Amino acid sequence: MAHPARRYNYLLGGKDNFAADRASADAIEKGMPTIRLAAMENRYFLQRAVRFLAEERGIRQFLDIGTGIPTADNTHQVAQRIDPAARIVYVDNDPIVLTHARALLTSTPEGVTAYIDADLREPRTILDDPEVRSTLDWTQPIAVMLVAVLHFIRDDEDPQGIVDTILAALPPGSYVVATHSTWEYLPAAAIEQLEAANPDGRFRARTGEQLGKLFSALDLLEPGVQSASEWWPDEASQPRPSIEDVAFNAIVGRVRATE
Ligand SMILES: C[S@@+](CC[C@H](N)C(=O)[O-])C[C@H]1O[C@@H](n2cnc3c(N)ncnc32)[C@H](O)[C@@H]1O
Structure with a gap:
């Protein structure tokens, strides 16, 4: 069976994947020929967003949920280049990511990295995890990476409830960084192929409007819901790929101060 973490590793050009992951990625590529470019752009966005939050907003703590198999410039490497004392907890529910977790536990001596095996569909297990509680200082702002x-997360698994549970737990001044795959720019024939490549319905593309609604409780930073390709584009390599080719929407939002 294909696993999202290994399939994404294959799309990024990694070697930690099996035949089923490659076959699944190839089937997706039939519907969306730019999927490899999209995966790379998603990754570059993650790195730009971490840099932005660390450099421009002074964020020193990151809770990175859905980490993936470690690759170049993971969250802690980007954040600790800016401040070696940055603290990062990684979370994934894939046993394969767990077997690679050692590569994430390479913190600077001044900072901390930790990894927990937990499921985003049960957000309280993440928020109440002793390692999450003790590694991060919950009186100071935290950036949650989604x-x-x-x-x-399928619709019947209550993505809004999951997001709301996480947002309610965050200290004032915290941030959320999220990207989400979208099929809104794809022709019907491509969507048909992508649906055929998603036989178990595990994958659920959503529109930019749906992504914005999930995070409507946040103050979204300019430019709001935007293609991952276009977010903070001055810092990105030029020329920028089109939003149609990238097909990932992104947000960076700030938790509102409570009155
Ligand atoms: C496409 S990868 C993204 C990796 C990384 N966040 C990035 O954008 O470069 C998605 C990751 O989310 C993880 N994942 C999927 N469902 C999850 C869940 N319910 N709980 C925790 N992790 C999950 C997968 O195992 C995989 O490692």
Whole structure:
């Protein structure tokens, strides 16, 4: 059976994947020939967003849910280049990611990285986890990374309830970074092929409007819901790929101060 983490690893050009993951990725590529470019752009967005929050907003703590198999410039490497004392907890529910977790536990001596095996569909198990509680200081702002993971939450698994539970737990001044796959720019024939490549219905593309609604409790930073390709584009390599080719929407939002 294909696993999202290994399939994404294959799309990024990694070697930690099996035949079923490659076959699934190839089937997706039939409907969306730019899927590899999209995966890379999603990853570059994650790195730009971490840099932005660390450099421009002074964020020093990250809870990265749906980490994926470690690759170049994971959240802690980007954040700790800016401040070696940055603290990061990684979360994934894929046993394969767990077997690679050692590569994420390479913190600077001044900072901390931790990894927990937990499921986003049970957000309280993440928020109440002793390692999450003790590694991060819950009186200080935290950035929650939900990058390319919410599209693995089906509608009947209550994505809004999951997001709301996480937002309610965050200290004032915290941020959320999210990307979400979208099919809104694809022709009907491509969508048909992508649906055929999703036989178990595990994957659920959503529109930019749906992504914005999930995070309507946040103050979204400019430019609001935007293609991952276009978010903070001045810092991105040029020329930028089109939003149709990238097909990932992104947001960075700030938790509102409570009155
Ligand atoms: C496409 S990868 C994204 C990796 C990384 N966030 C990035 O954007 O580069 C999605 C990751 O989410 C994880 N994932 C999917 N469903 C999850 C869930 N319910 N709980 C925790 N992790 C999940 C998968 O195992 C996979 O590692």
